Amino acid sequence: MRSPKDFFAPLAVGAPTPLTQVPSRPSRVIHFFDPSNAKMAAKVPAMVGTVDVLLGNLEDAVRADRKEAARAGLVEIARATDFGDSTQLWTRVNALDSPWVLDDLTTLVTEIGAKLDVIMVPKVQGPEDIHYVDRLLAQLEARAGLQRPILVHAILETARGVANVEAIAGASPRMQGLSLGPADLAADRRMKTTRVGGGHPGYLVRQDPPAGVEDAVNASRQTYQQDLWHYTIARMVDACAMHGIFPYYGPFGDIKDVVACEDQFRNAFLLGCVGTWSLHPVQIEIAKRVFSPSAEDVAHARRVVEAMGDGTGAVMLDGKMEDDASLKQCQVMLELAERLAATDPELARLYAAKPAPTDGDGDGDGARS
DSSP states (O other): HHHOOGGGGGSSSTTTOOOOOOOOOSSSSEEEEOOEEEEEEEEHHHBBBBSSSEEEEEEEOGGGGGHHHHHHHHHHHHHHHHHHHHHHHEOOOOOOSSSSSSHHHHHHHHHHHHOOOOOOOOOOOOOHHHHHHHHHHHHHHHHHSSSOOOEEEEEEHHHHHHHHHHHHHHHTTTEEEEOOOOOHHHHHTOSSOOOSSSSSEEEEEOOOOOOOOOOOOOOOOEEEEEEEHHHHHHHHHHHHHHHTOEEEEEOOOOOOOHHHHHHEOOOEETTOOOOOOSSHHHHHOOOOOOOOOHHHHHHHHHHHHOOOOTOOHHHTTTTEEEEEHHHHHHHHHHHHHHHHHTTHHHHHHHHOOOOOOOSSSSSSOOOOO
């Protein structure tokens, strides 16, 4: 264990000084593309400014005989594209036990490190994996003469990784965030599902038997599908909040089921996730909409802040008590809204406008942003 006084010291001579706070840049949607696919690569320049994060994927979904082409393709795309201030460039390298990851890191950091914001590391088992990447990145940054450190994002894809999630989240000042990797995690846990994210009809609760009915146990009873990933997401969110980094939902594999996709993204947003992955363009707008607070929520948060004054005591607003805890919740909402509005003109207009009326039931879901 490193001494706390040394935690923010560079791990290589000449490497940039580690950050003491992760930059709060919008990252509602991390859109994956295969740099070895010429059709996908050609679309990247036009997507700059339309998504928060473009991620060149070198790992899963890239065949073994295309790994080198994907790496070279990402270098070419990064050199040829101006990502500006509104879109970040990330990459997902191959797993640390693969024969490709060392070349991924040495090539990308030394050739396009100045354009890379975050390196996503798959199948992280524990803090030792982050320590290895941390030291190697410092050496490569020093060699490349980079002025800022490249951040690291870990994917929770193994049972051991989830068991070590708090240690992983705090393993390095490079840590930017964590993502749920449901498919590999399901296999590692020996879960009996072949779905990539989302719920499962077999994972349910059933209504109690009706009273006063003959053969009540076999009578018609309502069932409610449950979320296989609730525990893992909640634990991941806690670990990220504890260490000041950001949690993300991962992939939702059923591209056609946009309704269930939106439901799953919203569950993750409500639990504390700041963004999600996009595997297909149809999921981009869903993610941007879900992970942006609604105009109604922002307007309500402003009213609470205004009504609370110095933030002490309690007030009654629309028949509901608002106190210091309410104020803190509203400040979270407003901080996110202000950060998103700074780079999204449409959200800036929406949040500044008078909100539309709700649907009348008081839950504020009548007009989503």
